[in-house]
Amino acid sequence: MGEEKKVEAEAAANRRTADCSSPLAFSVRRCTLQSVNYAILVLLGCLFFETVHATDQKDSDAWLTNKVSFPRDIDTRLVRPADFESLHAQEISGRLLFFWEPKHLDTNANVSILTSVGPADHHAVRDWREYRMNLSGARWQARVPVDDIDIPIIYFVRTVYQGVTNVSPMRICHPRAMGLEAPTRPFWPFLEGFEQDPRGWSLIPQPGESEVLQKDGIAKSGYSSLRISLPVGKHSATVATTRVQGWQIQQNQATGIRLWLRTKSGTGRARFTLYENAFTTNQVVAVYPVESELNDQWHLVDLRFEVFPKLSLGAIDWFTVEFIGTGPTEFLIDDLQFIGPWKTETE
Structure with a gap:
């Protein structure tokens, strides 16, 4: 009996060995190993994706480290990197929002975000827009409109509290990369x-003159226009704006600029210049x-880009109007807009 059991045990062992070496058993083992390997690859892939995704998110909204130029009314000595570490942009439900959570919250502070659309290396002349930030819980937030998801947005925050102004360093965000x-x-x-503060407009002063721009209650439409004063003894005054941007011209196929001009009394004339x-x-x-030629009635001026000599439309970033006359004379400008393949008001 002992020998029979020994023989049966050896036979059973041989059958198990044969089963394990059969094609089916080998296939099962191979599939098991492949499943394990696949699971490992999936895990590594997920980790890699998360790393890349985090990197993309970081690159889509970051501190601007190359050369920057703040608006002329910003004192760069007030730029404080400290306490602005939490400043960031975020895409939420198809909108672009900006958030800042200060370490020490002053609920009575006046906080605004200034934004400029355009390439980061186009720092010499930028068109800045200012938006008020509202308090939500322990952080300030603002919603900023986006006209083109492929054009970067440069931004920074300015806060004023009890007469003390602080300014954040600049950041840059890319709307499409952020998920917009x-x-x-x-x-x-x-x-x-000119219904609000004329940011984006400046008077080019002559030596010894002050740079002062004021709004006027006489308007072509709305409630106010921009007034440019020609003082006694002067024969010209030039106002400049960053509102006309090449990327907008190209994106929307604009063919020119339209604006309304007049004097408050007397006569004069206007000369127009575009800069790249x-x-x-x-x-x-x-x-x-x-x-x-201008007088005390509103005069419609259409400036076609094709008439300007040697223009590269995509690089336009500055527009000036020189008012010429005999001082004292006051000139008014209102309702600046693009003209193109769309219907606009003409009167």
Whole structure:
């Protein structure tokens, strides 16, 4: 009996060995190993994806480390990196929002975010827009409209509390990389109506003159226009704006600029100039060949880009109007807009 059991045990062992070496058993073992390997690869892939995703998110909204130029009314000595570490942009439900959670919350502070759309290296001349930030819980937030998801947005925060102003360093965000799939507002050709503070406009003063721009209650539409004063003994005054941007011209196929001009009394004339890459070594200046005669009635001026000499539309970033007359004379400007393949108001 002992020998029989020994023989049966050896036979059973041989059968198990044969089963394990059969094609089916080998296939099962191979599938098991493949499943394990696949699971490992999936895990590694997930980890890699999360790392890349985190890197993409980081790159889509970051501190601007190359050369920057703040608006002229910002004292760069007030820029404080400390306490602005939490400043960031975020895409939420198809909108672009900006958040800042200070370490020490002052609920009575006046907080605003200033944004400029355009390439980061286009720092010499930028068109800045200011939006009020509202308090939500322990952080300040603002919603900023996006006209083109492929154009970067440069931004920084300014806070004023009890007469003390602090300014954050600049950041840059890329709307598409942040997850925004479409612009957040439709195109509107109207650029400026002077109903709010005329940020983006400046007077080019002559030596010894002050740079002062004021609004006026006489308007072509709305409640106010921009007034440019020609003092006694002077024969010209030039106002400049960053509102006309090349990326907008190209994106929307604009064919020119429309604006309304007049004097408050008397007569004068206006000369128009567009700049490409203003204040750089690549600057190009194009003067419109026709001047506009002005009096005390509103005068419609259409400036076609094709009439300006040697213009590269995508690089336009500065527009000036020189008012010429005999001082004292006051000139008014209102309702700046693009003209193009759309219907606009003409009267």
